[in-house]
Amino acid sequence: MIVVTTPTGDIGHQLVEKLLESGASVRVIVRDPSRLSDSIRNRVEIVSGSHADANVVNQAFEGADAVFWLVPADSKADSVTAAYVDFSKPAAQALKACGVKRVVSVSALGRTTPLANQAGYVTASLAMDDLIAATGVNFRALTMPSFMDNTLMQAAVIKAQGTFFSPIDGDLKLPSCATRDIAAVATRLLLDESWTGQEEVAVLGPENISFNDMADIMSDVLGRPIRFQQIPLDAYKARFLQFGYSEAMAHGMTDMADAKNRGLDLGVERSADNTTPTSFRQWCETTLRPAILD
Template sequence: MIVITTPAGAIGHQVLEKLLNCGETIRVIARDPSRLPAHTRKRVEVVQGSHSDSVVVNQAFEGADSVFWVVPPDFQANNVEKRYLEFIRPACEAFKSRGVKQVVAVSALGRGWPKPAGLVSASIAMDDLIASTGVAFRALTMPSFMDNFLRQVEPIKNQGMFFSPMSGDLKTPTCATRDIAAVAAKLLLDSSWSGSGNVPVLGPEDLSCNEMAQIISEVLGRPVRFQQVPFDAFKASLIESGASESMATAMVEMMVAKNEGLDNMEPRTAESTTPTTFRQWCEEVLKPAVLR
């Protein structure tokens, strides 16, 4: 049996779709099962509630062989790292008590980075706590997602611009959530691996924001340019959008670290290179969203 958390989330719903026909029993943990498509609800077992709840995870992990784990964002968190660890502690106890064999978790690149890195640091602390349970564990370590551009559809559409505190000329890896889901599904169906380790998911190429602006322009057939914003303005916009001081600080620390090369620490290999190019993603995902 495979248990999937965040089955309606950006990555979780794609993992679920890839596993529906795998022949394994699929169980999901969902706060609101009505968010799942009706055809999906008929084919999976549903445990309703939060996967931060001890009662919920103990019920969900009963008889489970593997678990796909994601911590959903909490933009009002008062302490981001504490929130990550408090969220997963009940699950870690349930991994042990229910005899879960394997866990695959969404994490981030950056192990070994010498400075605070906000959400990255919190993710790595979470990884260490999962690994300490003794369960076979794989952390999917990723750079920024191509899909994050969907948050900037309006300025791309109406202003011909997108914004980030990143340097416009810094080349970094970026990956599509569809490829993360594919890697996760493959691991969840493979019972042969053991121990703890990281699985980088780096996409097929390193691109700068300026290069991505050029690709977006070509795909949309209209000029789109990148605009770098100061980190203090980036933080202010997060708080204005409802983020707590702690979450805004964690986001800034992460972006500062990325701007200083955090995502470039992991050497690219054939195994860590995934297929979806940024141009392909723009054609298939961003363009329809902009033209909608």
């Protein structure tokens, strides 16, 4: 039995589909089961509730061989530590109590750099990994750069103004990955019962790419000029506050972007094992183009 958290999210729903295609037995933790598609709802065991709830995770982890752990976004949390570490504490206790054998989590790059302790969301993600690892469970933390799919958060602005924004230097080439590839790596690890120990597994996408490179590709795929604009960190933070983020979480987003701009995501050497296939052009053709033009 494989337990999947956030089964309706960008990564989670793709993961559930891949696991079911492989014939795995899947149990999901979901706040609102009605958000599951009919094809999935009828083929999985459902535990309703939040995976921050001790009763929920104890019920879900009972008899489970493996768990996919992903902390959902909480823009109004009191701190990044509360959003990641405190959220995960009931699950860490349940992993031990229920004897779960393997855990695969969604985390972030940066542990090997001096910036790891001042990177907002990333710093909290790494602390969450340490909490899970301390249980002694066999553990693989998927460490990712920024997701290509995050570009969809600015789809309306791209469509209306032909512009997208970040405080990161437009010429800085960084790794970027697609959520479909994250789901594929997680599926492989969750189905493989042979691995033990605790490791980080980087998911770097096919190449390092800058925002200006992305703008050129988006322009070509969308058939209209798209421009990248670097904005100051304080303006970036103000946008999140405008969207209703708490001061702490807006600050966490800003610290993360600042650390990425200073090389946070460049601390892992690229290899065949951590290079994943979906290019930004492929992602734009299959995901961004329909979102903008349809």
